Amino acid sequence: MAALGACLVLFGLLPALGEAQSSQGRRRPTQSATPRQTPGEAKPAPADAPSAKRRGDDKSAPVTVDADRLESMQKEGLVIFTGSVIARQNTATQYADRMEVYLDASGDRIARTVSTGSVRIITKDCRTGTAKRAEYYDAEQRVVLIGDARVWQEENVVTGERITIFLAEDRSVVEGGKQERVKAVFYPKREGPQGGDAKAGPRAACP
Secondary structure, eight states: OHHHHHHHHHTTHHHHHHHHHHHHTSOOOOGGGSOOOOTTOOOOOOTTHHHHHHHTSSTTSOEEEEOSEEEEETTTTEEEEEEEEEEEETTEEEEEEEEEEEEOTTSSSEEEEEEEEEEEEEOTTSOEEEEEEEEEETTTTEEEEEEEEEEEETTEEEEEEEEEEETTTTEEEEEOOSSOOOEEEOOOOOOSTTTTOGGGSOOOOOO
């Protein structure tokens, strides 16, 4: 039950449950308290329309984490997953040996994560990234791969000591280290039945 409670806090479910419970204790307004609508007046949009729209955003989608062990430190606002960690959000997946999840001051949102050990990230557009360490910053929608960083999509590949991916901007910055410079290999797009043209049909799931 402690692990379940930590997961609820981590993914912001406890505040939602608290609001639901408090709303049940409130007295429903009488019929006369509701303003009457005059003929021809447009009906107001449902109150939950913006939240419904946000639910379709990548950032607000639910996150699921599988691991061998979970440790919650509520005072520090830290949750640690260890042992074959698999984190999923929408169609993006991240693998690591250890993942540290830091919560914001309110304790109901993820501020940043730090993953170490056999880090591998697969994005929704089938880009794959590997590194010794990965840091994710939620406010900036930024992922930083550190240590033998490598990102590839199909045959195109780029390597460096540090790769920063700005998710919202679809932009990346690759930096070399003291011992090795940045390397990149890009192949021209091939068209036709054997070239994997995007217009030929729906894109298959990432391998």
